[in-house]
Amino acid sequence: MKKYALMSLVALCAIVLASCPSPMGGGRGGGSGVPTGSAQLPADQVSDQMRLLSGDFTFETLFPVALDLTIDLYAVDEAGMLVEPPFAPGDRSVVVTLTTANDHPVYRGMAAADGTLRAAVYLPSAPADMFLTVTAEGFESRRIRVPRMVELERVQRRLGLKQATGAIGAAAFAPGLPDRDGDGVPDVYDAFPDDPNSAFVLNVPADGNLTIAFEDLFGRANAGDADYNDFIANYRIQEISNADGHITSLRVDATAVVKLAGYNHRFGIRIDDFEGSASLVRHYVDESGATRSQGPTSVTAPVEVELFEHSGRAVGKSAWFTLEFATAQDRADSPAPLSEPPYNPWIFVRNTEQGIHLIDREPLTERYPSSNPNERFVDSDGFPWALLVPEEWVHPAEGQRIDAPQWYPRFTNWRESGGTAFTDWY
Missing domain, CATH: 2.60.40.10 (Immunoglobulins)
Incomplete structure (x- = not known):
């Protein structure tokens, strides 16, 4: 009897201890x-x-x-x-x-x-x-x-x-x-x-810059000579978030790297979507090649930020802009989630009034409405008119195709695989 009483007491103690909070x-x-x-x-x-x-x-x-x-x-x-x-x-x-x-x-x-x-x-x-x-x-x-x-x-x-x-x-x-x-x-x-x-910074890319490279003969030929050096810019993105991880502002810094085309271009970044309004400040290079400042200006989406007004007078020069959001942006729970990096880089060809973007990006509608608003920005051979490289990039020489043996021969392998192989072609 004492044995069973002792066992019952041990069991009761175990139950009490298990019910105690940490x-x-x-x-x-x-x-x-x-x-x-x-x-x-x-x-x-x-x-x-x-x-x-x-x-x-x-x-x-x-x-x-x-x-x-x-x-x-x-x-x-x-x-x-x-x-x-x-x-x-x-x-x-x-x-x-x-x-x-x-x-x-x-x-x-x-x-x-x-x-x-x-x-x-x-x-x-x-x-x-x-x-x-x-x-x-x-x-x-x-x-x-x-x-x-x-x-x-x-x-x-x-x-x-x-x-x-x-x-x-x-x-x-x-x-x-x-x-x-x-x-x-x-x-x-x-x-x-x-x-x-503001508390945290998301860097895109982690180090250095993205490269955006354009062919500008849209409407006149296929993707030109596919050397992707008509106009090239480097840019990097910083998204600033608060303690909750919601984005309160962003900054884009860009440099005009090279222009080997006969045409001239305007260059900028389009932020297609965000919730509410934002305050825009930009430092840009104007048509004469001088650096100018503008803002703060209240804007709503979409916002088309022009950074270089004349590519021929911007090479080697830098520009930047910031957007500070009136409402912190929560991409996971928003009726109009903030566009994701790399956003929507564009050129507007001054000579032809054609806008050129990455494949399937939104066309220009605000600052310089494109004469080609319904395009996918891919030619009949499947080549893009704009190409993003996720680091600083050595472009092919004028008139030499991107997939030439001395440049990026694995570009063709990557393209033919549908992006599943040779993902480090660049």
Whole structure:
């Protein structure tokens, strides 16, 4: 009888202990897969989705990759064992940074109170390993390699962080890093520590510039001589987001690199969509080759920002513009989501009044309405009139085709594969 009474008492104690909340609060149900008495984090739950190319080949060399992460925090006891269940960050700052193998920053953002992070990054088509670093005060940081990340449509993972050695007890988790602007992002992670509306920067590309190269004989021939050097510009994009990951402003910097055509052109960037209004400031090169400033000016979408008014007088010169949004842009939940990088670069051929864009981009409708508004901007041989290269690029010599042996012979292999092979042709 005493034996059964003792067993009942033990069972009752176990039930009471199991019903007690975690000393760190915010416990998560469903189990984590951590063995009893383990000092090791459970294996990450990886549900990544591969990219599947379908539909017409449009010569894309810059692809969005969705980040869909859930981060669990694990306390440890005095013996160094993980305490179950894990808990959500709450008001603790859990920061996720994406970098290249050379540590060039691509993206930084902060997980929500429930430990989730949803974002998008934009990567070159040439496969490369990328690295996710997950950091939280009082926890051991993790650096996670994502092989050939651009080949994924979505990086979807659940992962854990372990309480750092020596940071035992609930007091160790109290947020304590300085945050001057009070936006919830500690200054050490905040790119704008004195601006509560700005916290993080998305760089496209991670290092250097994008290249946009045009053929300008639209309406007169096929894609000309396919040397893609009639006009070339470099540009880079920065999108600024707040603590919630919503975009509050963007900046584009451009340089006119070369013009080997007989025609002259206007060049700019079109932002097809965004919600509400924005304040535009631009520094541009006018028809005489002088640098001018304009703004701030209130604009609504679409906005067609002209950066070089005369390509022949702009080579070697730089221009830029900024858009500050009246309403922070949430691409995941908006009736008019902000256009994605690389946006819509364009030229307007002054001699023929033809607008030229990347394949299937929206035509000019505001500043210089195109005389060819219903075109796909691809010739009858399947060549594009504009080509984006996701890095700084050495263009073919005048009159020498892009796929010539001395230039980019794998361009043809890439084109004939529909973009599934030789993605690093450039």
